[in-house]
Amino acid sequence: MIPFEITILGTSSALPTTSRYPTAHVLNVRERFFLIDCGEGTQMQLRKYGIKFTRINHILISHLHGDHYFGLIGLLSTFALIGRQADLHLYAHSELPELLKPQLDQLMQECSFRIVWHPLNFKKEQVLIDTEYLRIVSFPLKHRIPCCGFLFQEKHEELNIRKEQIEAYNIPLREIHLIKKGADFQRANGQIVPNHVLTFPKFKARSYAFCTDTAFLPELQVVLRNVDVLYHEATYDKSLEKQAESTFHTTSVQAAELAKLSKAGQLIIGHFSARYKSIDFLVDEARTIFENTLPASEGMNIAIPQERIKNRD
């Protein structure tokens, strides 16, 4: 099975606790690893959960509060120490390289890889990456400082060929490319073999969205429509809605409302305030609105299964 798999490395809000680390997620798409946020200790968490450093070529930083990027300089330093060669693509606020400049200047003197900076757009949606297999879109959130959410959408542009049919119909190699794109095949005798006879049904395109830190934004339901897994901050419980509002955070109930509005498959809540020893009641509150809610935890792994589309058009 081709992986589309999220590993959560940190679930704390600004203050880490004895059991919660600052924010960082890793998404594994076809063994390419995307690191989303990089709180202090991310490199230790990556090791702890067995994520291969060398597979990370893209890092996305939602915003410039320390609990979302203080681990970056340590990770870059480790990349330098282990002799990384590959370009590293960094998607972040354009001020981040300035914030780290004196440290980066020092680091880059002994560095064998290049950082390619991609400034985020905090005014509107932006396609960050669009390949044959994956599309990544950033979209503005509403926090005390500029902040973006990220949507990762798998793409299946080509159909998988049924090899036995290719042999049965003696299809020449030059036609394969067209069939993968959806074309039917015309035999020498003029008979048309429909595409669905020659190919498997497509896989469903899997998706994952990362929304932290932000006030409750019901309008996100448009960009989040039908997302398989929605990670959304739930810094506070329902009783602290006013505090959530004034600090531009979300309650667990609001996160659940957004999951419901978006028709998400599953909601994972995280970024918990340090005041909560147990977050069970935040989960219970969320489930009154959106049943399929799970609390994020350090090391949590969510592998979205690969499924074929049943009804082909």
Added chain:
Amino acid sequence: MIPFEITILGTSSALPTTSRYPTAHVLNVRERFFLIDCGEGTQMQLRKYGIKFTRINHILISHLHGDHYFGLIGLLSTFALIGRQADLHLYAHSELPELLKPQLDQLMQECSFRIVWHPLNFKKEQVLIDTEYLRIVSFPLKHRIPCCGFLFQEKHEELNIRKEQIEAYNIPLREIHLIKKGADFQRANGQIVPNHVLTFPKFKARSYAFCTDTAFLPELQVVLRNVDVLYHEATYDKSLEKQAESTFHTTSVQAAELAKLSKAGQLIIGHFSARYKSIDFLVDEARTIFENTLPASEGMNIAIPQERIKNRD
């Protein structure tokens, strides 16, 4: 008992591992906490091992390699978030505030405490702190970049009074101060009561030294003479002496030689290269030279007991 107690928070060298964190130690002297180095994740380790953040008023940074200071900005940020008011004294290379400047400028806008920077001297010994109870001395080590070791020496300037004797001899309050300083007491009838009748023997002055990162420097035996606990890096085993030399690090055997030369009470070795899964054989090697050697580990606590001097002069 008045504590003089070391807690080790990290034992890795430049690359952390699944079980080893970058360097940080805490020394508790009379419930005042001194943080020595502050590698990435130090604030999480402090929480994990129950060290009270608010008791830390002094941070000493040996040198500006990332594994010794990348956790500082996160810790300062947490101090700001929890509303710290007390001055924080930071002893480090004068370049450190420059390295962190853009981040500090941002942090300090919302900060309720002041950082007092104290530049270290990398050319010669320097007394950093000298109070009634404690003296801290920095001394140059020999690394690829300027680096200092630190010696913490307890002080007992005053004697403890035997209260029952004060009552028995009806000693007036104004004399107590002099007796604490070592004076005898002259009674109204001219009789001299010797000081040792009126006071307890002094406690031994406890000491702890922190030496990392450095090449083997036998001349340190002078400043380290009779230290109770010597923490010394042992990045490599004996077979890698050449590599230790070229990278300005120390082998476990060399660390033990220094402990022996210094007549240290105990040697703790740490700052282990990531290549070692087990460091048992580094300890075994060291013990062939200096028997009382222990390997540092995360969370290790070394409380030096308080003992009274037996023979009084």
